[in-house]
């Protein structure tokens with residue numbers, strides 16, 4: 049398993065991937081944190097993001113450390129929205145499936 053510039057195949061859809069740097073948004077214990085400039089292989093078909101082992105380990109290490117504030121690169125303000133309340137409260141309509149958003 050050598051990875052000398054070879055592009056991976058997406059395990060989800062089999063599509064081709066390109067290497068890119070992405071931002072991860074992670075909910076951790078009710079707190080939203082962002083990891084910037086994460087090297088990833090991104091599927092051009094479905095948007096799936098794959099990380100190599102060192103990257104995966106680094107993300108895991110940050111997660112296990114609880115994302116210490118002192119290690120934060122910067123802090124940003126995030127806009128938070130809520131959907132309007134449903135018009136009729138009569139009965140629960142079946143769940144509507146929502147495709148995952150890919151950029």
Ligand SMILES: [Zn+2]
Pocket residue numbers: 058059060061062063091092093094095096
């Ligand atoms: Zn894919």
